[in-house]
Amino acid sequence: MPELNLVEAVNAALAFEMAADENVVVLGEDVGVNGGVFRATVGLQERFGEQRVLDTPLAEALIAGLSVGMASQGLRPVAEIQFMGFIYPTVDQMLNHASRLRNRTRGRLTCPMVLRAPYGGGIHAPEHHSESYESMFAHIPGLRVVIPSSPARAYGLLLAAIRDPDPVVFLEPKRIYRLMKQEVEDNGASLPLDTCYTLREGTDVTLVSWGAMLHETQQAADQLEAEGVGAEVIDVACLKPIDTRTILDSVAKTGRCVIVHEAARTSGLGAEIAAQIAEHGLMNLYAPVQRVTGYDTVMPLYRLEGYYLPGVERIVTAVRQVMEFS
Amino acid sequence: MPELNLVEAVNAALAFEMAADENVVVLGEDVGVNGGVFRATVGLQERFGEQRVLDTPLAEALIAGLSVGMASQGLRPVAEIQFMGFIYPTVDQMLNHASRLRNRTRGRLTCPMVLRAPYGGGIHAPEHHSESYESMFAHIPGLRVVIPSSPARAYGLLLAAIRDPDPVVFLEPKRIYRLMKQEVEDNGASLPLDTCYTLREGTDVTLVSWGAMLHETQQAADQLEAEGVGAEVIDVACLKPIDTRTILDSVAKTGRCVIVHEAARTSGLGAEIAAQIAEHGLMNLYAPVQRVTGYDTVMPLYRLEGYYLPGVERIVTAVRQVMEFS
Amino acid sequence: MSTEKPIVDEKDLECVAKFEVRFTGYLDKDGSAVRRLPEIADLPDALIALYRSMVLTRTFDQKAIALQRTGNLGTYASSLGQEAVFAALGAVMRPEDVLVPYYREYGTQLMRGVTMTELFLYWGGDERGMDYAGPRQDFPICVPIATQVPHAAGVALAMKYRGEPRVAVTVFGDGATSKGEFYEAANAAGVWNLPLVLLVNNNQWAISVPRSEQSACQTLAQKAIAAGISGEQVDGNDAIAMFDRLSAAVDKARNGGGPSLVEAITYRLSDHTTADDASRYRRDEEIKTHWDYEPIKRLRQYMIAKQYWDSQQDEALQQTCRREVEEAAQAYLNTAPQKPESMFDYLYETLPETLRSQRDELATTEQQSRA
């Protein structure tokens, strides 16, 4: 089994599905000979040709809109937006069209497209390159929003996203693109899109996170274990539709929950999770649900980004608070 | 004192501030001789001239981007987006620029603009004319999001929005544009932008809502009163930054909370409010926080929109549930 | 690799590119030919098909407005005065082509097999009006201006990718030419030489904004120059000219010649929609002038002069159209409503587990309110 990092796993999934299904077409800025600025599409144009790996003109609304048209014809476009900071011109297409085409036409036309984008902070990138706006997409009915947190999940979830008959926004935590390697069998096996992944079992507190923040969350869980606190760690992975069952079951067991995300707190997806717990799991709670998140301020330029991103310490502190609550 | 409906109050506020401050410039599609498709800007071009009431080319990203440039020069552009369904091309400008200009330049350049748009369902409008996506904007740091629910608040809040030194997204619940008239003194008095408005006091349950849904919420409160349940009704009004103090204080008193909004449930602003209660008010709760919201589905065409929008009955049912909870 | 020439070191490079925009019109306002006519002008059947579509559309329009006035239809956008544009487009497209419309192309849609009942359903607030039984791959009506243009480019890209001799056609108004997506898609179509026709229905108004305030450019056709594709102007109220130029554009696209933009100069004789009152912003005289150029009369007079048509046939056609429209309206009015829960049933291919409770809640509330 090859050892792959997350971005290599993305590449492997793309290559696998392009070989398996000639309806899969990759498009975006610099995805061709350059292989994408993070090399997610490296080698694909050489292998599958210019017809299947298209460098587009520099226009994000176009990229999304083209994909809708292509998908309506039965292609499976996998579009790359170079950074999430440039994804906002696609909101109109994703909200008004991609997410609705099936519904509007009562199933006559469908939109099996994937919109991929690297997102999040922590790599000392220039301005507008480090934001986390997943909750914006998670609010849109008819979309799926998926975020992998490991090479294996990147591989399996991206395959599932491409094969899914509906539009998927697939956000890749670029901070962990090359953080670690994992054995990933390149066998085309996809992972389900309707479930959270429980990464670690524990009985004292439920830690819920996704994407790159899971790494700090897991480190916090290690540290807490040393302190005698058993944390259950859940990777939401599929943010929309969200599998609240797994989270609620875990909180029913632990009675405590801390949600960790990079995005700004207000109206982040953490709010939705906390709200669902308040609605359905209230009586199981020993302590208030805490959110450890990015601040409600503009993502700072890189000198201060380390202060913006939740660190292990902030997570541990929050867990201690919910443990000590009475 | 003149009796005004909500859209007339918007018009009166615009006229007042244009007369008072020649930096105020109105722009948008059909805002000139046509006076806006809802007549919010009627008479303004005649009174203040074509330089101050600009019909723009049909381009929403442009309208927002122009406003940023104008505002950076000290003008106070009040831009109209004809319907919220066409606001999404402005997200890029609002998120990447309007909300950040002050922060990016450490206060050197500022962006005192208002982006107005009618929003919400219930008027049998065509496709794409009935959505409620306020939470998308409420997630963006650096913005203010304001929604009036009565003529008087429309007048006072819009004046405050225009005078505010930072960008404001001002969403007008078009279903109640002409629902009722109110005496509104046209004296230029603005209302604060950092507070919720408590419309009705009660001790048994806190009902939190904004915009048009407050009308069903108030009717529900009437009905509940007849049943012996005293509902406190809070108009959030300023959704971003949100004054959670007033809400938390009320819930501390009542111990029960039902949040009502038209927008789709998942990641709607109701989630944020419920999460804040779960975080800061958990121990005051006698019952889970309930959300009565639009469904997580595409806003249907008008034949079914009445089933999508929360009605009085759904609100009352939810309140009964939280009252009976044990 | 870059195709720019290296920085010049020669003299006299002053003029590096030249462009012209041409206009085509054959009939004057009374239906007389002003220049040598194209082939179709001598094909009575083809002309009658165009004419029939125009009359049917106008009859449909009138009925739709009547239904709206009586509370039986929502806001409706009429195609009054622009029928020639849409009839011609319907005539030149093949079934296997794909139409990506905005919201006035009833003529085209009907010729492609969309039913009037479906159109009534759409404006009557029922999604089933977008589930066309006929042209299964055509896009539904598109309300957010210009957002459909990239869809059409994507459809054309799929056709090209598969090497199919098919064409995508998208239509939009003069106002739409101010939106970024229009330019982005036209530009991409140029880069990839896509089998795409961009048809501008320049009816000279975008609600209350006249064409002159929409853009400083002399013609909308010249917007094609920015995309490096061909663009031309046509008399949009001359069905023969429209047929002629659109068939050229569609053929060219089908034969690998790439995209074109066709600007049809026409006029919106109606209010913008039934929710609009154009008298607020448009002078009556302007409308009156333009009635002189309306397309149905012009084609009829031409056909009558050529003895391809007579007033008896005309009367019969009007009657048939009225009957067909009435039948469709009845079918629409008799259509049983969708179940409220249907709003969940086409959201995803399979309803996600987490949405089941919402669907159930809706179904229960509904039963309660019916009870």
Add this chain to the structure above:
Amino acid sequence: MSTEKPIVDEKDLECVAKFEVRFTGYLDKDGSAVRRLPEIADLPDALIALYRSMVLTRTFDQKAIALQRTGNLGTYASSLGQEAVFAALGAVMRPEDVLVPYYREYGTQLMRGVTMTELFLYWGGDERGMDYAGPRQDFPICVPIATQVPHAAGVALAMKYRGEPRVAVTVFGDGATSKGEFYEAANAAGVWNLPLVLLVNNNQWAISVPRSEQSACQTLAQKAIAAGISGEQVDGNDAIAMFDRLSAAVDKARNGGGPSLVEAITYRLSDHTTADDASRYRRDEEIKTHWDYEPIKRLRQYMIAKQYWDSQQDEALQQTCRREVEEAAQAYLNTAPQKPESMFDYLYETLPETLRSQRDELATTEQQSRA
């Protein structure tokens, strides 16, 4: 009211609009004049100012790359090879004008009073690098491509609204001409006849995408035609041509003549940014060819031939530039960091009450981690 002519009934309306795109260049690659030179060519002081800006920019560029390579600066976008475009722009703008840049116009910015220290701070991840002490109204560097173009139109609209004889200038790359906002803003500038100059820095690549894949149009200048404004091409590596044509465009805008688009044809001699490796997608020979046309050498050779300049002066200038750059770099490296809480302090004019607890939390965490 509509300005469209009523539907025509005359013959011979074939060609309704004609356009030409012109190119201006004065110097060949060795700095010899190929045609009659404009006035500035005989003004040594003006030429030296241009030359000085170009040399300073290139020196700054080298230092920035060195700082990046040693871990003292983040990703950096060089202006190598494009210095003439930006020097000329800096020379023709007045202090009261407003620059709305993208991210390569160091030459212009420095001439307008932005300090090198500020530029280092920006790329060094510190917002204070956008708080220009000099040109208080200029926009900061803009990373999201083409999003600044409507800002410039808005600035120009404000100037026109107030009747001020000022001009807004925005700059963007060849890639940016594919984005909707560019077209939307250019179109609006045409409608309102705004005092705006749109300067395209066509350096022939958008990261790995060559100009030929960005658009099928022969020139980018012709994109102006879509907006109904004037557009032209200039040799962007010829500082004299750039000065000549940009001053014409700026003067025209200042005098109420409205907007223009100027396409500067130049070449990106560097990688896209320090995060890019152009050897993945660009042939070495192409770069080599373009080094023959680079602008600094050309202007120097012209000035030396004219005896406006000599190698001693050149050496002195190089030294001064190096010293200034070193000083700025030191000042940058010595700048004390911002407090983390500062991320809250410019979000709104007044910190909303509800954000105070977040600011406090951050300040506390920070104290803890410092402790």
